[in-house]
Amino acid sequence: MSAAGAEIAAEVLPPPSRGLRFGWIRRIGHSKVATIGLLIILFWAVVAVTAPWISPFPPNLPIRPMASAGVRAPNGAVFWLGTDHLGRDILSRIIWGSRTVLVYAPLATACSFVIGITAGLLAGFKRGWIDEALSRITDLVLAFPALVLYIIIISKFGASGINIVLAVTLASSPAIMRLTRGLVLALRTRAFVAAAQLRGEPAWRVMVVEILPNASGPLIVDACLRLGYVVITIGTLGFLGLGLPPPDPDWGGMINDTRKFALVFPHMVLFPCLAVCSLVLGFNLLADGLRELVTED
């Protein structure tokens, strides 16, 4: 598979440069797809940051069970999206739930990328036994279906934010390592790398300053896709009852708690579903648009 990775990598690589290339950021506006994706993500980011001010009710306060959308609370305020089986306002829970997702998904993705990129750089640049050892560990982790790995880890060490981040890091850094390694293999024989080595630059500098910026395009696209995937993962864990402990709102958990009532009160499951789908769609659209922009570079 690594050979295939290198083959793909070679086609999308920009010409050599030093320092990060941020030309594509300025050109995000040129891609309609990327702009829509970015706007959706920004919308949820604003919602998450302003949650205490924009949510009409406290997220965990039982007020009036099973109210449908548009019904008024005793104090006159409106349940715009209705309430759940315990009488908690669904809109407020979705708003507060965005915080859970937008804290843990980027955190877990960042951890995976730090480990994955470090391992990939070492394996692809140093080769030899380091490459062999890291590649075998990667094969081993990738032999477990991701969700099985999550279930084993969470059921053994308990459900908490930190454990979810650790589990996601363990499960996704091998794939990032493979991608980085493929990109590095395609770059390490290029003239600018040889020139840096002749100048006597230390190995870490060649890896981080010379090679990494030139491999950044495909990595950034992968990061966007992976963010969407981690949002799905956190939702799935909540849905299976392995997510963050109640009562704090978590979109996947909201769906699981109320799906029993879907026959009579479809609004309870429908709105959290739409929230997850829209955020994932945002990341997928952004990744799709960026892929084209990065290739243009």
Add this chain to the structure above:
Amino acid sequence: MARQVLRRLALMLATMLAASLLLFLLFELLPGNVALSELGPYSTQEQRDLWLVANGYDRPVVIRYLLWLGHFVIGDWGNSRLFMAPVAQIVGVRFENTAVLGFWFFALLVPLSLGLGTLAGMRQGSWLDRAISVLCIVTTSIPPFASTVLISAIFVFSLHWLPGTSSMMDGFSYRQLIMPVMALVLYDFGYIARITRASMAEVMATQYVRAAVLRGLPQRRVVLRHALRNALIAPFTLLMLHVNWLISGVIVVEYFFAFKGFGSLILEASLGKDLYLLEACTMITVFMAAVTQTIADLGYVALNPRMRRA
């Protein structure tokens, strides 16, 4: 070629052995966990100690691992505490159900995604290509746990066409299989279709395909005889690696529809802390993943002559 096959098979065995060691260390390094799992939380320490000695858990770790592995290889997977039956028997029944689900999943997924991907990639930039691309990106943004809810809302609660659970209490029923298969395919076809599209678009731009077009061959012939063969290499590899993904997907879908399959069994085993059952299930998933990855790698080499000397 033969050397490559042997090397890949050796690597597969090594991966499976390493995974088994990892699982053993995780689950059985501390024998106390095993006793707790088998005797339940209300057993006394004395009972657990006696049980451990009676079942040979006082032996050194290395011997225990080798014995455990041996038992595993010959199919002696212990008894399930949750189901009060031999693990092998339960896993067999559940696995069969999921195999049926998996068969229909692939039977639907392969023609749908390869067909759409080929149509879109044939004429890059056409309205058909754009429509398919939008459809794909939207459906891949609906995770299985949401798609199960959404399609139930449509086909079960609004239209009353299909049953909302697939527990198959009164024997096997194809009607109850439709919803789980649909949920899995809906999330997944877009991804494969997009890879097929990219691969197809790339092949359509190559010199040899353009030469075939310029020679005046009909487009149907160019696509079917010349382009597809090369365009399908990447999707084939991906489909094999997909068995691994399918296991993750069936956990969610089987849980939602109460389908008595292998995916829901993994979840039940881990939530119910049924150690022997969980060990067997995870070993099987690792086994399947390792085998399909090997097939994918070898298939890639076999389909792509350029890789043979690599």
